[in-house]
Each structure stands twice: as C-alpha cells, then as structure tokens.
Amino acid sequence: MGSSTGTVTRVLICVACRGTEQTMQKTKKLTKAPCRVCLRETNHTILASHALSGTDEISELGEIWWSRRYEMLACCGCDSVLLRETSSWSEDPEPSSTYYPPPVSRSLPSWRYKLPHRLNSLLGEVYAALHADSRTLALMGARTLVDVVILDKVGDVGTFPEKLEKMEQDGLVGRQNREFLAVALDAGSAAAHRGYSPKIDQLNQVMDIVENLLQAVYVLHGAAEELKKSTPQRGTKSSKTSSP
C-alpha cells in the first residue's frame, strides 16, 4: 500500500463485527492452510475472523481502497493454531495471505538430542534460517554441519575430497553417500562464496543428505549396538538337527 502525503481521508468499516472493532466473529467454517506441524496443507477450522476495509486518498494515485482480514485457524489434524492475514488493495486486487508463525517445509528431526551439543545447537540455527526462508544462510549452515562432523571424526586431513575419502576409509560413509556429500558441500561452498541461493527443493535435498550423515554417524551406530546387545543370539542346538 502506498504511503500517502497531503490530505488523507480514512474510512474504516469493520465487516466482521459491524462497527464494534474489538469483537471477533466466531464461525465454524473450514479453510485450507499450511500446517507447520503436519508439514502440509490441511483443513483448518476458522476459530475467529476479523475484517477491516477502507479507502485512502493518496496524492499520486487518487482514491484507493484496501481490505484486510485476520483469521485465527486451528488445524483439524493436530490442533495447532495460527493467524492468517489476507490483504488486497485497488492497485493489487488479488488477495495475498501471510501466516504467523510462517509455514515450514520440514521440522527438526526427533533424534537431534542424541547429537553432540554443538551439532544439535548448530542444527537448530540451520532450521531457524530455514523457517525464516533465509536459504543461503541455511545452506552455508548445512555445509558447516558437515565440516564439524568431519573435524570431529577424522580431523583436519587436507582438502574436502581427502576428508571425504578418509570418512569412507574409516567406514563412516559409504561410497554413494560420499558422492552425495561432495555435492552438498559444493552447494554450501557456492552459497558461501558465489552468492548461490537454492530453491527450497534443492535445499531440502541437501538437508536430507546432511541429516543422513548426522543420523548414521551419531544416532544409528549407537542404536545398532543397543539392538545387538538386546537381541537373543542363535543357539547351538540347531546344529544337532541340521543334518538329514
């Protein structure tokens, strides 16, 4: 909406409460909205709705109209609540919606608390950048996560290809995952040094690769050891009956 200079005439009409601006209209209507817990678009109940509209006199544009609607929504799947602001004005009549808190494309993995504190903290910062749609920062952070894992597990042993080779030699990553990591590291390097801003799908692919590494190195290794200890071993009696 343009800023006004000179004489401004503002008329407020509250649609929801017909003149009582503080009153919210309660409805039981359903609407589609992105849920940051379910990680997809779901049906939401409209708990409350409040609408404003009006006109302004702007010297450059003359009289313009504007409208804003605020809705409190509850996800029918998980009951989480968010606020949607939908606005439009005469210069851009197509309504656009903003959500508070903003929608997210992925959530922090449940196993993050099994990571060393530094990695868990860094992973949280990467997700904060992801949720703020700061993709370049998130990609740089993803690369730093891999840096920290390599330093922790094999030390500073030369260039990135050499470090990845050492990771493979030590059995920390397979050959295919090593190639995936090289691609993720290159993307992170492009973000840090060449101003590369990835699309959200590309960023999610890098996050999949990086989280795969974190989970394999710090979470599944311990889980496999636990499972091995708790699994009953094969008995020796079967060898007596194995001959025909």
Ligand SMILES: [Zn+2]
């Ligand atoms: Zn939900």
